[in-house]
Amino acid sequence: MASISRRGMLITGAAGGLALAGQWPQAGMAKAPRGGTELLHWRGSALGASAEMRLLHPEGMRTGHFVKLALDEIERLERIFSLYRPDSALVALNRDGFLASPPFDLVILLNEAQGLAGRSGGAFDPTIQPLFALYARHFAVSNANPAGPSPHEITRSLALVDYAAMEILPERIAFGRAGMAVTLNGIAQGYLADRVTARLAEAGITDAMVNLGEITALGRAPDGTAWRAGIAGSDQVLDMGTQPGAFAALATSGAAGTLFEPSGRHNHLLDPRTGCSVVAGRLVSVAAATATLADGLSTALAILPRGEGRRLQMQYPGIRVVEGS
Template sequence: MADGWWPSMISRRIICSGIAANMGAIPVNRRRFISISAAAIGVGMLPGVSWAQGGTPLRYWQGAAMGAKAQIQLYGADEAQAEAVFRRCRTEIDRLEGIFSLYRPQSQISRLNETGFLDNPPLELLDVMSRCQACWQNSGGAFDITIQPLWRLYADHFATAHADPAGPSEADIRQTLELVGSDKVTLGSRRIELQKPGMGISLNGVAQGYITDRVVALLRAAGFENCLVYMGETYAMGQHDDGRPWTAGISSPLRDRKVLARLPLRDQALATSGGYGSPFSDQSRLHHLLDPRSGHSATHYGSVSVVARDTMTADMLSTALYVMAPDKRDDIWGKYPALLKAVFVDETGHLTSYPA
């Protein structure tokens, strides 16, 4: 590791953490988990994930991305080498936030939601949205980026004093569902247009995975080979220096958070969706993983973890499979060669792997 940045026979290790990792068996609320993980600097803070300490002193960058604290940790790099990789990653994260972040009022997605159209959209936005439209079709409408008005209905409902824990009224849900549906989005290289006033797009289910993949590409180009990257979701590149794979734990959705299985990962991504970690209110079991067809929180599983060859696919399909009924999973499986494995955990803590 002495030569750090430049390619050589010495393996490189970088640990990039922040923006929410669901790695290591705890599929909890992303925003809440970000503040926990970003505040704890140290090796082994994520259960089920282990890596060796040592080498030159830790170098790290701490900032924000996609509305939350973020951190990049480097082992085995001197100050100049660390600053070079920090600068590249920081610049790319900032650029992509300018496209995808709902926290930035002047971002491309914020402008689209405000005006209902976006002329000359950036290629990255077209790429992500086209892949999301395909997933909407492949999942039978279970995955839908136009769900923002429905999420807002629930968020506004539970922001009121003495909110009914049963959620918004059925009449309000039905009315809001008129604004949901990826078939109501016109996607073109010259213009993206939302066909109904009041529609809105959220890419929170995929943008973090997309950004993770872009950061991974930067690290590969820089010569890093053995890495763990946490940028909203998780990508495990290479392996430990001694040849062992990176390992992630899948935990129970019950209070004991018992580790139910451990997954070896090498050049693979892992994403977890679990509604129990993100309720709209402490007084309600309703959560943000909403079925865009019914307007209600999905209840088939406690959590769904997906292993894939790229992080955006893992991120997107963990959400899609969480919302889809169990008897529909075959409908999506063969359409994604990058999809490798899914782990379904029910609310009693029973685990099922697919394929078995």
């Protein structure tokens, strides 16, 4: 069976989905170097995996308030994007092939995903779910053929993969073919990080770093310098935040994120154009203005050959791409 990493947890709805709301296992406060503020450093679990927040807030404010805001927002979005919660909007869409009066966040993110699919020549495709499900079913049995699904099965699943065959309107989302299904696994975690950070900003937080698998940052670190984040698979460190010269978001995609079998030959980074997984060991990080963009682009660039990837990068001035190992 596929091994699900932190990156996949949003879509699986693991750990019962935010059952920990209101439980803050490690929340520490310390005086920040700036007068009148305190630093909250929270570590815990969100979506069944490690999560972390560091934020500056006015002295005397209840720290649990900010953690609850973040966890409530995660819970709200999981009810939209989860592939496994029976009450999610995405489950209803995949089951019925259409969704009337869809949640605004689903319309926004599907439009974003469809746009990136077009610009990447279909390397990123949110309708990849039938192919993903084929691989998951194949390797779920104990005597699975290590070569993977048959060419016939792959071809049949690929007939249902077509980002252009989605109608995405504020009043209705619909698939153009019976049997189509969507996964937002390659972009939703970034969207979630953006929304949690925005929720904190609305509550008055001006300086924060949020790590929910993809990283976002606001303002500056406690000492007045940029927040800093190491880039996976490299020795590079990135200045982050909303001050000049820094990036607001960082995301990483790699073949090891979800493995269908131990060797890594068959993994979740499936190329919609071939039906096959990318080479194990590929790791791509993208820094951008939003985690949604960084997440989607890192997924696409991890699938595309390097030459095609460079052409895609040229469509997004202002990003930074680092290939790790």
